[in-house]
């Protein structure tokens with residue numbers, strides 16, 4: 001049994017013609033888990049062969065705009081493209097504050113929701129969602145797939161969480177950890193211990209520090225550098241390190257430079273690339 005990671009969006013808050021906003025698709029068993037829902041997520045999801053109406057759950061690492069930019073599009077599109085009567089609500093798992101953001105987003109689309117309910121006889125209620133807020137512990141156990149969360153450190157953004165997705169069968173346990181935005185911290189090291197893969201957001205502090213605007217340089221203090229993500233992968237003993245959320249966007253031809261920064265700290269396989277890059281993670285032991 002394996003878990004498939006698809007980097008749907010590898011971008012950042014800065015709009016980029018080639019990169020959608022932060023979002024990662026996890027296919028495990030017959031479940032499809034969407035982690036964060038940045039700008040352009042539904043177009044990338046379609047390109048990956050998925051859709052809003054087949055998602056098993058939405059997992060949110062935190063409530064920064066780049067990670068939730070298309071939350072409204074996701075909820076509305078799932079609602080209007082689900083044709084079964086009494087559709088099951090979309091589980092949304094995130095840190096405290098998620099319920100408020102989801103409710104406010106649905107309110108922002110209140111006129112649209114009203115138009116559609118008035119127009120279509122088979123749409124009688126707003127988009128069904130089921131929000132669960134967590135900072136620690138097991139949050140999902142369904143058909144052999146377990147998800148646990150742990151707090152991360154993206155202060156002053158708080159609370160923020162990372163997810164560990166595991167699928168066990170007779171061949172062993174496949175596992176993937178999604179760190180979100182964070183500086184190195186003990187709770188992430190523990191959550192990621194022994195995982196098959198660690199998906200980590202990264203910034204190039206060496207490049208960002210050279211930018212004249214202080215507001216841009218501010219972002220260095222609450223993100224991991226490429227080397228710091230590599231060091232986290234080494235401490236946790238993960239199988240593969242997957243880098244995403246590149247700040248700044250990786251310039252064409254510079255992938256190996258980024259890889260080398262992580263490889264100075266971590267000697268396992270390092271995956272990085274463009275949107276829709278896929279990584280297959282097998283069971284370990």
Ligand SMILES: [Zn+2]
Nearest residue numbers: 062064154181
């Ligand atoms: Zn963030």
Ligand SMILES: [Zn+2]
Nearest residue numbers: 022064066181
């Ligand atoms: Zn971010």
